[in-house]
Every structure is written in structure tokens, then in C-alpha cells.
Amino acid sequence: MSTLTAPGTSARPVAVEISGTTPIHQIVAFGAMVTLLVLAPFVVYPVFLMKALCFALFACAFNLLVGYVGLLSFGHAAFLGCAGYASAHAAKVWGFAPESAIVFGTLVAAALGVVIGALTIRSRGIYFANITLAFAQMIFFFSLQAKFTGGEDGIQAVPRGTMFGVLDLRQTYTMYFVVLAVFLLGFLVVYRSIHSPFGQVLKAIRENEPRATSLGYQAERYKLIAFVLSATLAGTAGATKALVFQLASLTDVHWTMSGEVVLMTLLGGMGTVFGPVVGAFLVISLEHYLAQIGSWLTIVQGTIFIVCVLTFRRGVIGELGRLLKKPL
């Protein structure tokens, strides 16, 4: 089967919770995460945190697909980047308010998700990874050539504006808490989707698709919904990121970005709730500190990939969850 959890070596979370109530340790972990993120900007450089939060949401969206449906998309940058372009264009050229720009970017990513999803969802495993990658590359070339994206320059000097007419986003702290709110909203959407009957069906499809089909679930439809949901949330991350950095550029649509989100999720723990968040913060910190030594970054990233795949397939949070005997 095309799941990323291995037979025998069982890289799977320890227990499967069926009940409707949220386990207490997850509430505690969530509370800890929120507390940390609320206090963090007073200690750490807020722009760095905002970047990490955008990527954390991106990784959560990606994880929804890879961790719970077992589909590894190697083209998720397409959604991040397109939504970024859409929201930047809307805010700068059409003068949209920031909230509308983010919603617009998200909707564009959702629409793109429907198109690409409909074309790719029938394939699985390696084919799926390959095909999503190729589609993302198509989007990259489109972004490179289209007029409104500004080619190599990207869309620069995107106004942050005033959210809901009251929140002045030019203030760094205001912007930070808006980004935090967007992230938490996205995080909860993912959490809710995973821990709903819908999420159970996704997991069933991941484990054994023919069986799920024989039980009467239309596997392709479920997978497509998950794909679109994942694309949409990746779009939210991209749209928000464009406002934070006041820039939408080719970096966000390039395939290296798709690789980066895979790295974040793998390092944090595929198929865990908090893993992608931790992974995103780790990878972004790494980039932050290695930025001075240039091309060493890709060497380090490559090494982490290799080490994770060979010895550390559960990721940081997956291993932690195993030690605590609780799925995180």
C-alpha cells in the first residue's frame, strides 16, 4: 500500500483514539504551544516567528495529505506560491483589504487544488509524487512568464494594510498576532478534520484502500476532498506569508520549496499532530543560522533527509510520542 508508515518496523503512532473527546495530553500540548507562541515575540525576533508560523501552517496542510492519506505530494509549493501571488496582486493592484486578500489567495489555491487534484488523485505512491511535482513545475514556469507575477522580481512592496478596518498590520506585533490567529485557525481545521469521521475514513483509505472501497466509501472522492483541503490551507499559509514579507516571489513556487515542506514534516514527524509545527520551526531556525554560510544549507538539508529516512522515520514528535506512549 502506498502509506508512508512501514510494515513491521511500525512507524505508526502508538494508540488509535476512536472516542470523540480530545485526549487530555493533546489539550495540554496544544495549551503549551499556544502559550509559547503568545510569549515568543517578546523574546524572539517576531518576523522570524511569523515566517516559521506560515511554514508551520504549510507543513500542517501538507501533513494532512502525507500523514493521513498516505499521499506524498512533491508539488505543494504550487499552492503556497500561487496563493501568495494572488493575495499580493489583490492587495497591491486591486487594493483589497488584508483579510480579503488572504481569503482571495486561499480561494485561488483551492481552485488550483481542485484542478490538480482531479488530474492526479487517481495515481498513487511514486506516481503521485512525480505527477504533482511536474504540475508544480508547470505552475513555476507559468509564474516565471506571466505578466502580473513580475517574473524574477516577483510582486514587491505589497501593502499590509489595515485588517477589518481596525488592526493596523504595519505594526509588527499586530501582524504577529494576526499571523498567529491564522495559524491556529488552520491548525484547528486540520486537527478537526483528522479527528472526525471524515478523518477516520482517510486513515482507513491510507491503511487499506480496497477495503475502504468495499465498505462503501468512495475513496477517490475522500482523497480529493483531503487534497483540496490541504491545498487550500497551504494557500492560506502562502497568502499570509506574502503579506508578512510584503513580497510574492518565485522562491515560493520553486520545487525546492516543495522539498522543504517535505523535510519539515519528515523531521517533525509524519502523521503526528504537532510534528509539522516542530519540524517547520526547526528547519526555519536552521536556515536562519546557516544563511551566512550559503550553499552549506542544501548540504545540511540533504544530510537531514538522509539521516531521517535511514534512522529517524518517526521524526521528533513521533519519537517523543512513542517514548510517552501517547500520540502527539
Place this chain on the structure above:
Amino acid sequence: MTIFGVPTQALFGQLLIGLINGAFYALLSLGLSVIFGLLNIINFAHGAQYMMGAFVAYFALQWTGLGYWPSLLLAPVVVGLFGIVLERTMLKRLYQLDHLYGLLLTFGVALMVQGVFRNQFGSSGLPYTAPAQLTGGYNLGFMFLPTYRAWVVVFSLVVCFATWYVIERTKLGAYLRAATENPTLVQAFGINVPRMITLTYGFGVALAALAGVLAAPIYQVNPLMGADLIIVVFAVVVIGGLGSIMGSIVTGFGLGVIEGFTKVFYPEASNTVIFVIMALVLLVRPAGLFGRAT
């Protein structure tokens, strides 16, 4: 003289460029297909290994004075050995797991190798000249044909069909195809399947390195020369059908030519045409043009 309002000179010029690109698509996707057939992994490091092939040729010339012709043999051997070590030490451990881990591992290897080369040699290309026997060209009347480019097309055609012949028409190839179908059973017949897997990976990697040497005089030697190319080749492989030998060769050359013609008639789409074709093929034949439905 013009055809469809395009000067023949330009038309045949682009056709030749298309054939050259097609030759590289075919060689690279052939290697990917051979590897995929037996190992069931997509070798993401293929682009990096293609680049390594070009660099081995460059080093051979710079350090030992070995020219193009010895490199044509040396580079595939050296990089193929690198592939064999990679398979023995790392990939081997992943066969029990989901095949996607193989993709992730080779992706990591690609990042690392490209990073190391970029660290040492920067991102600008290093020149590598074609051997004296292959410089110059022929004036065919309707176009000018550089000898080296003609050589690349002919030589890669020969390599592709030799590979096809070995896999489809010889006993060794029969073992290989049998092991692709059912490795356990083939092993039960006393054939050393793990060794065959190792050698197959080495061979696929060697093909990439060979393409790298062929490309060195045309595109220069650059640490990132394989990084973007490989994604186009992935699309070519999807169109041809993963694991299909003939499919790789035919779609490789075919798509190169189509891309070349797109440059003449609608240049804006030349980068995306292969991906558009991929989308269309997926709609009609999800397993690819030459692939078998799974």
C-alpha cells in the same frame, strides 16, 4: 525558403536542438526506467548523477589530461560505482519500507551532492571543449549541422537501442524482467537477485553519467545542470509510462522534438509544453503511453 511562414533554417535548427534535448531526455529517462523497473524507486539523485558524470570528465581533463574519449567510459564507471555504494549502504535498507522513502533518500542525496559541488565550484558553468575529431560541421544546404551535435544524437540512439536489446532480447535481460515481475521466485531459481538489483542501479546511474559527459561540451559543466532538467525528465517518464524501456526512448526523443517545434511556433509555451502533454496523457491514459495499467 519557408515552411508555415518560418524560415527552414530556424525550423531545422530548432529540430536539431529538440533532437539533442530529446537525446538527453531519452538517456536519462531510460536510466530512471531501468532503475524503477527493478527497484521500484524513483531515483531523485539522477540529475545530480548526470552532473557528476560531467564533472568526472572535467576533472579527468584538468587533473590527468584524459580527454573526451576515455571520459566517455571513465565517467559512467566512476559514477556507477558511486551508485553501487549508495545502493549497498543506504537504499538497500529501505526495500522493506514504502517505496516513497527511496524517493526521499535519493532527494536528500541529490541536495547534498549538488550542495557540495556548488560549494566548490560556484554556480557558473565551467567550459569543456569537444574533442578535435568532433568539432566543425557540415553544411547540408538547408542548414548547418555541427558534428558534435550529430554525434550526440546518433550515439545516444545507439546506447538506447543497445540497452533495449539487452533488456528485451538477451538472457540477462530475461532474468531482469523476471526479477521485476517476481523477485522471490527468481531468487528461488538460484539467481542472485540482490546483486542484480545493485548492478541495475549502478547501470542506471552510469547511463545518467554518460549523458552528463555527452552534455558537457554543449551545456558547460555546472553543479546545477541536472537540478531542473530532472523534473522535465520525470514528466517524460510519466508520459512514456514508468518502467517502460521503449516508452522512455520514444517519448524522450519525441518530446524533445515537440519542445523544439514549440520554440519555433509558440515560444512562450516551450517550457510548459511537456507538462501540458503530461496532463493530457494522464487524462486519457493514466499509466502513460507505453505503460501497463496497474
